[in-house]
Amino acid sequence: MATATQHVTSLATMDRDVSAWVDEVARLTQPDHIFWCDGSDAEYQVLQRELLAAKELLPLNPQSFPGCVLSLSNPSDVARVEHLTFVCTKNKDDAGPNNHWIAPAQAHVQMDALFAGCMQGRTLYVVPYCMGPIDSPFSRCGVEITDSAYVVLNMKLMTRMGRAALERIARDAKFVRGLHSTGDLNPQRRFIMHFPEELSIKSFGSGYGGNALLGKKCHALRIASWQARTEGWLAEHMLIVGIENPQGEIYYLACAFPSACGKTNLAMLIPPASYKGWKIWTVGDDIAWLHPGKDGRLYAINPESGYFGVVPGTNAKTNRNAYDMIRRDTIFTNVALTADNQPWWEGLTEGKPVIDWQGRPYDPANGPAAHANSRFTVAAKQNPGYSKLADAPGGVPISAIVFGGRRRTLAPLVYQARNWLHGVLVGAGVASETTAAATDAVGVVRRDPMAMKPFAGYNFGDYWAHWINVGAKLKSPPQIFHVNWFRRDSAGKFLWPGYGDNLRVLRWIIDRCKGTAKAHDTAIGYLPNAADLDVQGLGLAPGAIDELLTVNPELWQVEFDGIQEYFAEFGERVPASLKAELQSALLRVRTA
Ligand code: SAT
Ligand code: MN
Numbered sequence: 079m080a081t082a083t084q085h086v087t088s089l090a091t092m093d094r095d096v097s098a099w100v101d102e103v104a105r106l107t108q109p110d111h112i113f114w115c116d117g118s119d120a121e122y123q124v125l126q127r128e129l130l131a132a133k134e135l136l137p138l139n140p141q142s143f144p145g146c147v148l149s150l151s152n153p154s155d156v157a158r159v160e161h162l163t164f165v166c167t168k169n170k171d172d173a174g175p176n177n178h179w180i181a182p183a184q185a186h187v188q189m190d191a192l193f194a195g196c197m198q199g200r201t202l203y204v205v206p207y208c209m210g211p212i213d214s215p216f217s218r219c220g221v222e223i224t225d226s227a228y229v230v231l232n233m234k235l236m237t238r239m240g241r242a243a244l245e246r247i248a249r250d251a252k253f254v255r256g257l258h259s260t261g262d263l264n265p266q267r268r269f270i271m272h273f274p275e276e277l278s279i280k281s282f283g284s285g286y287g288g289n290a291l292l293g294k295k296c297h298a299l300r301i302a303s304w305q306a307r308t309e310g311w312l313a314e315h316m317l318i319v320g321i322e323n324p325q326g327e328i329y330y331l332a333c334a335f336p337s338a339c340g341k342t343n344l345a346m347l348i349p350p351a352s353y354k355g356w357k358i359w360t361v362g363d364d365i366a367w368l369h370p371g372k373d374g375r376l377y378a379i380n381p382e383s384g385y386f387g388v389v390p391g392t393n394a395k396t397n398r399n400a401y402d403m404i405r406r407d408t409i410f411t412n413v414a415l416t417a418d419n420q421p422w423w424e425g426l427t428e429g430k431p432v433i434d435w436q437g438r439p440y441d442p443a444n445g446p447a448a449h450a451n452s453r454f455t456v457a458a459k460q461n462p463g464y465s466k467l468a469d470a471p472g473g474v475p476i477s478a479i480v481f482g483g484r485r486r487t488l489a490p491l492v493y494q495a496r497n498w499l500h501g502v503l504v505g506a507g508v509a510s511e512t513t514a515a516a517t518d519a520v521g522v523v524r525r526d527p528m529a530m531k532p533f534a535g536y537n538f539g540d541y542w543a544h545w546i547n548v549g550a551k552l553k554s555p556p557q558i559f560h561v562n563w564f565r566r567d568s569a570g571k572f573l574w575p576g577y578g579d580n581l582r583v584l585r586w587i588i589d590r591c592k593g594t595a596k597a598h599d600t601a602i603g604y605l606p607n608a609a610d611l612d613v614q615g616l617g618l619a620p621g622a623i624d625e626l627l628t629v630n631p632e633l634w635q636v637e638f639d640g641i642q643e644y645f646a647e648f649g650e651r652v653p654a655s656l657k658a659e660l661q662s663a664l665l666r667v668r669t670a
Contacts, residue, residue, distance in 0.1 A: 203229075
């Protein structure tokens with residue numbers, strides 16, 4: 079590694095605290111080499127070439143997929159592992175029933191035993207990164223130490239990584255410490271531990287996405303949500319999208335959905351053909367940091383600079399921008415290969431798989447060719463719809479917050495909360511059928527408040543209280559909505575086409591924010607009348623729109639009873655005003 083020494087002399091002396099921590103970690107993990115990442119394109123190329131030479135990455139067809147590579151994970155390491163993910167606060171109740179917990183001292187002992195000597199024969203990479211635009215007051219920095227060059231490449235695409243981040247760390251005199259090793263990938267020795275009070279993370283035994291790219295869920299959600307509470311802002315599992323109407327006005331929405339519910343597709347939506355003059359601008363596809371502004375509005379930045387998106391289902395019809403964007407300089411993880419070495423996944427209309435995601439000759443008897451949670455990693459700037467304001471230090475003003483889940487029944491296509499407090503209840507009540515993004519059973523309904531169940535770094539009771547407090551600081555808070563693209567008819571067929579046509583629903587949402595769209599009051603909030611939604615040319619089945627907009631009070635009563643039971647788990651920490659809001663909601667459905 080010819081350039082390593084040069085990096086050491088220039089970067090290793092920039093921040094004393096970072097250097098001291100690197101020394102301490104090196105004493106524990108005993109790497110053969112230490113490599114300080116400067117984040118340059120040249121460095122990316124060098125590391126990628128090394129991984130290709132070591133066959134840890136596979137090259138893809140250079141004509142059709144220039145600069146693209148394929149990584150095949152250990153088959154036991156393909157998703158987040160929530161049962162092995164812990165929030166280690168001094169007081170167990172601060173982590174809350176929503177998190178797995180171990181006392182910090184015990185967690186450190188357990189983790190340090192795994193880290194002891196684990197980098198022998200390996201290189202320790204120091205990855206300074208900034209979550210958010212380098213010059214934004216809303217951004218927060220971290221350093222990830224990892225022994226995985228695959229992680230370094232991903233971090234380069236997903237964050238502002240390298241020299242500029244380290245310069246900012248030296249100015250801020252504060253950073254999140256994330257220590258990561260792939261270890262031996264033994265699931266028995268795999269843990270992802272968070273220490274919010276120390277602003278630190280220790281992750282061992284997985285090389286996969288959310289477990290290993292510590293800037294993402296570990297820092298930008300679990301640790302940041304804790305930081306956000308102490309500092310008066312919100313760190314949320316939300317995409318940020320700008321919707322430009324034919325008059326040239328742009329409205330920004332922040333939308334929270336559980337993993338693998340189409341956030342990336344919504345953030346990059348392509349307007350239906352009949353929507354001439356409408357444009358969609360992506361600010362972020364997964365995480366939003368929301369700050370009350372001086373003018374009483376809520377402003378959002380995307381802490382990330384890349385997308386780690388679900389590949390299956392991506393095609394020229396479902397997400398044209400993503401389809402185009404991942405044809406160059408993209409890291410594919412766990413997709414299949416065609417005979418001419420192109421990546422292949424379920425949902426592609428062209429090509430045929432010959433090698434599956436485990437590197438075996440493709441045989442349909444072994445299941446899908448690409449893993450259901452296979453991913454692309456790509457720089458956000460490659461998105462044809464990349465927002466001009468994605469790098470704006472002050473963020474974008476949010477007009478609406480949209481919650482959503484994957485529900486076969488119950489939740490209508492869209493409804494609006496009455497006010498902020500009611501909106502917090504709507505968010506706290508989010509539930510969704512599980513997906514392949516985590517290793518648990520798929521398709522089971524589980525409560526997933528604000529789509530943050532796996533990501534809130536502290537007790538949900540305190541978190542809801544914080545949401546209410548942030549709302550109280552806003553003179554012009556965003557309107558809050560709930561959508562469900564996944565409602566099905568009695569035969570199990572989706573009632574709504576989804577994808578680009580979701581703009582029809584977002585249009586109603588924006589018009590509600592402007593005060594120009596109609597709605598009627600129901601037991602759960604304001605719903606559009608069928609005539610208030612533009613469904614022209616959709617060819618919906620007869621009765622579909624009415625079914626999509628039905629509110630069944632009996633089912634909702636069961637739902638609210640379930641929410642009440644769920645709240646009870648959080649006891650006294652649930653704010654009284656939120657409990658009262660739930661009581662009024664219950665009363666409304668009982669009398670509906
Ligand atoms: O694996 S990640 O957590 O990065 C992806 C996801 O679950 O959204
Ligand atoms: Mn996510």
